Amino acid sequence: MATEKPFDRSALERFCRLEPFVSQPAGVAGLYDYGPSGSALMNNIISVWRNHFVLEEEMLELDTSIMTTYDVLKTSGHVDKFADWMCKDLKNGEIFRADHVVEAVLEARLQGDREARAAKEGKTLDAKQLEADKAKDAKKKKKKGTVVAVELSEGVRKTYEETLAQIDNYSGEELADIMKKFDIRSPESGNELSTPQEFNLMFESSIGPTGQLKGYLRPETAQGQFLNFKKLLEFNNDKMPFASAQVGRSFRNEISPRSGLLRVREFTMAEIEHFVDPENKQHPKFEEVKDVKIRVLPKGTQLQGKTETYEITVGEAVEKKIIDNQTLGYFIARIYLFLMKIGIKADRLRFRQHMDNEMAHYACDCWDAEIQTSYGWIECVGCADRSAYDLTVHSRRTKEKLVVREQLAEPRIVEQWQVEINKKTFGPKFKKSAKAVEEALMTYTDECYAKLQKDLDSVGVALVEADGQKFEISKDDVTVKRATVTEHIREYTPNVIEPSFGIGRILYALLEHSWWVREDDEARNVLSFPVSVAPFKCCLLPLSGNAAFEPFVKKFSRELRKNGISTRTDDSKTSIGRRYSRNDELGIPYAITIDFQTVEDNTVTLRMRDSTEQIRDTFENILKILKEDN
């Protein structure tokens, strides 16, 4: 979906680079530094996040290592599947992300088609279309796709559009087919491109001096939380449900990052892993959020090829099963409230449900909080029900049970598979592998037991894999049967609901949503951050360099600090008007000016950023206002 109103991103970017939000002193794509304003803004967003989630829910916060071993990430699936497809310009060696290159070329052809048809019909495109084109144009320029005005046939146009609609879902082979079919070449040089090859997106390194212990920079903070599950459950007195949380740096070695702060190689994430009973996904505090109204784009709508959203309360969405369960609904509502708190505009936020083919195979429902920016609708928070997948795979690797044991109020009788080993034949037959074969038999899934029983009953033998070999067992060695047992304790692997926040993306979206230009003067940029996240809360401005102001600057500055109000003193020699503008650009909500009257009666001027309104009162009274709003 294109931007609804034209947004001058380049102006914002010029302004933010000039202003001390982000910089790229090392000049490497996808690696950014946050300057004094950017870093303070990020710290404040994280601080609000911590209060809103960790403190409010008594979550158990962790700080796990970034350097992660091969074993852990092999288990999580990242070693095998955390990859993108890349292709190389066969002449100059330039490397592209395969899906991006297809997108750029097809979009350029569609744009050429629109231009050609407009020219033929002898009229320019209507205003709205032109605007949309301009936005696309800006996007294209980034990718340097060349637009040639050539008309396409109705069929080709449709194929291109369908391909673009699914661009995120293609496998490497499918991308190769598409590139061949549509003769996709480098949008920069026009040269032929290589067949797409897989590139793992994790930064790889080596731990210690031997070169034999492979490590990766974590691609998410989640795995560290799963590894600590057992200790956390213990810390929580074995009580369920509970959540862990982590804020920290993660890494993604992007093939060719090009969308500013939205696609970066190093980023700060905040992730929550909420562990919940799979048979009870009610949430004790759901009542508190059920009336929160959110804008949704459910999978049903998307399957119809539409993007219309509508408003609904979280309570109704859960009741109607649009959102799978209360816990998921609770977090979606809390995410909404968090984003509102830091200043994201409600009308530019939507919750989009993942389509079934888009979700990981183990996930049972997943929603993205998408925020509208000049790059389109951007996924900023994911909220997925990951079922028991993560704890199951890690438990399988470490052979340590990651389960909750719940004392049942009343014992219950359950039917389950039982395996009885015939010790007389088993030991002698499998010798030193006996233990491994037994272990393998004990960890079968229900389906495997059913098959095993069938095989033993029908042909009398079956194959068992253990220690990387296959062993033949006969019905003399084991008895496999369904039997009823009385359970006093219920043992289960918790499910995980995972809200995962891309803090850098949220920060960028907030910059766009907070930025505006005063109508009377184009050079006057304002960043209207809420006080809670504003990089600095207050600016202290002596009217001039007159020595009489100095003791007041010192005294007020000390008082502000003592009250935890982060302050920037601007005693530069430019005019007060200019310095006010500078404050607006830095998003500082309050400015206190010290002038000659201050020296006489201790009063100061308080100037408000958004309204430019000014109040005169004693410093002490002004401080009270600021304290209440901090």
Added chain:
Amino acid sequence: MATEKPFDRSALERFCRLEPFVSQPAGVAGLYDYGPSGSALMNNIISVWRNHFVLEEEMLELDTSIMTTYDVLKTSGHVDKFADWMCKDLKNGEIFRADHVVEAVLEARLQGDREARAAKEGKTLDAKQLEADKAKDAKKKKKKGTVVAVELSEGVRKTYEETLAQIDNYSGEELADIMKKFDIRSPESGNELSTPQEFNLMFESSIGPTGQLKGYLRPETAQGQFLNFKKLLEFNNDKMPFASAQVGRSFRNEISPRSGLLRVREFTMAEIEHFVDPENKQHPKFEEVKDVKIRVLPKGTQLQGKTETYEITVGEAVEKKIIDNQTLGYFIARIYLFLMKIGIKADRLRFRQHMDNEMAHYACDCWDAEIQTSYGWIECVGCADRSAYDLTVHSRRTKEKLVVREQLAEPRIVEQWQVEINKKTFGPKFKKSAKAVEEALMTYTDECYAKLQKDLDSVGVALVEADGQKFEISKDDVTVKRATVTEHIREYTPNVIEPSFGIGRILYALLEHSWWVREDDEARNVLSFPVSVAPFKCCLLPLSGNAAFEPFVKKFSRELRKNGISTRTDDSKTSIGRRYSRNDELGIPYAITIDFQTVEDNTVTLRMRDSTEQIRDTFENILKILKEDN
């Protein structure tokens, strides 16, 4: 210096592993996860740090990328010099740090000597010596050095002791000589060891898919701050002095980390780069700290082979030139005040000055805040005057001036070297290299100009290096002379004072300093953190699982959260006494108990961790106490 009182580190370690401070779920040496208590403790230390330094001094905080390019770290010297010496067991391939291996073996031999002599004299060592030996023994056990009671000659003993005293200062060659001379073998297997080889301690990786852009995980946060210097100066309205600051993860690929949390491969640092005029290192707020009394170990004392410390005010230390300048003194005092604030014990903290051969060649003075732990005196904060080194090397690489331009109150006349190019001969002679040769001539140091002038005067020609070639210039091409110019602006490269905090080490030292066991009961561990850094401020304890308490737990918990008091609710079924003990172990300063009286009159019991004193009052009054102390 050995530990003065025996400290049962293994008990603390057992306890901390059990408690949720640190864990090592991936099982890799030197990589730790901080659990709920550890991570909250760290966050709180950082938060106090931020208020104490960044807010108090209006420092410009940054958040720069961890992944750092080869160019940047080549420039800073880390690619060439950030290395340790390692050697390999020639039979089993085990790898050791060369200096550690020498240390372990010589210490074991000295211990054997002491034991042999004691046995010969027929008496056991005196009590104090025994204690010191025990401490050393524990250290040795870690390194698995085997002690054999063999007496050494007076001369050998002395050589060993001298070698150990300087163990941190040897080059690879010197270590090789020592190993050969003293026949140092693996302390674990007794096998021969390879000659020490250099091992760079940075984790290396590759940025992007080409494999051609080498990146490293930063070994310190400082370089990111230097790279942003120009923007920071601009942001600060070109006003000097000012400081930048950064809190973040850094990495060090240790050869064989073995000292728990003190030698790790991934750690959180907090660094300040205070930029100051080299001709004026006075500090405007020095007056405020001059009476702060610190314990110092100056280089003079160490040169005499002594470790006696004494107390002195920072004011006196600067006046007597023990500390080089006011700014360095100011930060040393501020570091002291910070460490006191978070709970480090004053009598186990000292400031040790670096000896001249210990400092980097460019540093002009350097002090370490060392904290006494069961591992000995540990460097936890460094505070160095790094002169203009960092800005100079980065400026040389990027060819961007990193200087401050100061408008002089009165113009001044200075004598300086001037080079006049004779355009008539210069261009034709050097053709396309003319520009490079001119540039090379313009960036000479004073010494080079003097030599150039001498050469041109004496032999009429001189060689100039430019573009990797040598060019001959004659006195017809240039005139080099001393001339007086009138300066209206003074241009200088700022010096850097760098306080650098190892947050993980400080956290570990704080654990040791805060930990004690109640006299009446050995199983009752207490961690007496100050409220400001305690992982949780308050524990909420319903007397039992009685349903009548539930609404009170909910209500009080909400009130506490609303007031920003981080709370742990412990409604487990164990007795109140046990739960109080558990609070003590977690270092939670306050516990609020809800009982049947609460249901009647809204009063609760407040229990204090350190004194175990209890107060009964209404919840509202208790909340007031907690708020005031938060």
